[in-house]
Amino acid sequence: MRLCRSRARPTPPCAQTYASHSPSARSASSSPxxxxxxxxxxxxxxxxxxxxxxxxxxxxxxxxxxxxxxxAVYVTVTLLLIPRIGAATTVTLAVTGQQLAPAVIDHFGLFRLPPRALTRTRFGGLAALAIGCALVQFA
Incomplete structure (x- = not known):
């Protein structure tokens, strides 16, 4: 067994074999x-x-x-992160980012949208998301 670069836990041999030797693993990206x-x-x-x-x-x-x-960046980063940090952490980070970015866009009125102030309530909700993200990642 070889060790993953990002963590000290071993990669299962079946995952190594599938990823490196399976013709379907190499050609799966052309099917969709x-x-x-x-x-x-x-x-x-x-x-x-x-x-x-x-x-x-x-x-x-x-x-x-x-x-x-x-x-394209989102799909690529998601596919690269899931094996390294896990599906739950990857999805949690994505959802948190999908809430934080629109809050900034709304606050400053970017992309020709009318500005919408970042109230204490909205900020509290975003802070709760960030705290939840940290709990999922470091639990």
């Missing part, structure tokens, strides 16, 4: 995009999906492209 492409092609052929229009994308504000980048 292929399935999505096939389903989209069938829907498009059946006339159930409107044609792709590229012109409206030019009018989109620059910050509008951040959604795709943020989603």
């Amino acid at each position: 995009p292929l399935a999505i492409t096939v389903v989209f092609g069938l829907l498009r052929a059946a006339g159930r999906t409107p044609p792709l229009r590229v012109r409206p994308l030019a009018a989109m504000p620059r910050w509008g492209w951040l959604g795709g980048v943020a989603a």
